[in-house]
Amino acid sequence: MPGSEMDSSERSTIRSEQKSRKFLKSLIRKQPRDLLLVIGTGVSAAVAPGIPALCSWRSCIEAVIEAAEQLEVLHPGDVAEFRKKVIKDRDLLVVAHDLIRKMSPRTGDMKPNFFQDCLMEVFDNLEQHIQNPVVLQSILRLMERGTMVLTTNYDNLLEIFGQQQGKPMESLDLKDKDKVLQWARGHIKYGVLHIHGLYTDPCGMVLDPSGYKDVTQDPEVMEVLQNLYRTKSFLFLGCGETLRDQIFQALFLYTVKNKVDLEHYMLVLKENEDHFFKLQADMLLHGIKVVSYGDCFKQFPEYVQDLTAQICKQRSPDADRVDSTTLLGTSCVDCAKRKLGENGSDSPKRSKQSDRDIPAI
Template structure:
């Protein structure tokens, strides 16, 4: 039986209003940016998925167990995790500490630690509601990129029979195909994937071949200009150096854009200040509630609202026929009642669906 608290959460969600400018977007006009909040909602049993802080702490624990980092360094990084506000900097320094002293990315101990932390991910999927919603949008043309190292979405999608693909920025051809909308179930991991033997990076210099390629940069930045980015479970994404390099640094007139970010409203003053600040980046900050448990249902309801929208293509098809959106049986009946000749069939077709010529 549902607890009173759970019933209250559902009641609040049920009557929550959504921004019409968001729910009236066509799915193919959206690009989802997935952060740690999505993974935390899906697999709460893995602390490393909950936040950058939890991830770094878990990696340090694995490094200590595997003895791939000096005990003094482990202690130093644990102290940084407690004191440092910019955890992306800490993560970057940790990767460098366990990587070769070269500019290019090669196999490193950081990857081994992540593989230890994220072992058997598929067994930890407990609440797939958010992933179901994301797949529903992807079916209708929504693109997806993530700052996460995990592939929970791909694992779940494959379980549902979808041809999921994990993409890396270093595969230029695939990235271009994805950016042009030709990889329907592709998920672009801008930091890489924990299973990738080349390792992961947080510094744009690690992707210098990408950021210095005019063709790749133009097609990626064009997405930021032409799509509405919807940030899900993202806390530090706009401070992420790679995200900045790919989408923010050279995109002009960001205030004229219309992107969206779902956030937890724990403190009203902080929330409304964040709203004002993000509008300068062309981002509308929206609260999904005042507790994290409301996040999955909010995403589910939001997705349902977006998917209710009729596509312009469907409306154009309807407008070309005198029968609007009527079903085939109704069309036959109406044609018979009006005395109109039966529609012509496609030559050589064996089915009973008529076409107007």
């Protein structure tokens, strides 16, 4: 039929345009081991579109409120009030935080709470909802080569898929100091750090640093985590609100100086050009290069797949030496070395180790 032919032609054109997109050389020349992936709700939405709660923070909160009403663990008046907040309030992280507190014990300690029960209702049988594993395959490919992964998501889709592929996946929580230190030092190859916790965790999840005060007040943990932000290139995938996230800020942003000198990356949807270029300019102040994967969310998985293929080509030590001797590469490495040297908390021995982790562009 003519309509079908046109649809097929349009799909081919879109795919051709996507294939011809250029990637930033400063990104595709990174060694996988020099990257740290930050996974947001966009990844889960692409993988399991059948679960609305995975599509965004707003969808997740709405689904939790719905579950709370069905399970009768939230007063009807509170249900109505939270539904209004989801519609009106711009800061959804605050709404989510208030929702958690409403269904948690009124103590300073995190105990089992009804919020966890609601999430278990929302995320039931996740493994049956994996429809488009392309992004997860790409992430695993990078992890095989040394890329680290952390997520703000409550779900464990990546771990489920990785285990199906025979990988020894491990979900990590900030409350386990020993595991966090091992992960941050690169000793847990297939570890995924959930900075908000996991929906299956009986201790519940939190959205503000006070819930992890033992972590944020531990110098050893904070030092090793913040050193990652100084020496790795963070690649934000499917992240919309991450930089506004209080826990992410507490772990990586608050005490890291000279962020403008760093080089991180964020893949975003370009729906509006003015908004996109303003976001680019704003994020450079945080040392983050904003890159468009396209003007349609459906382009996201293929873009990540192609980007991963480009990065995984950079495996030759000879290529590393060529990249590091270019004028741009040398300049960035020297800046990073000088920046680490100026940080009074870095001992000479540790600075030397960090220098080896600094990616050449």
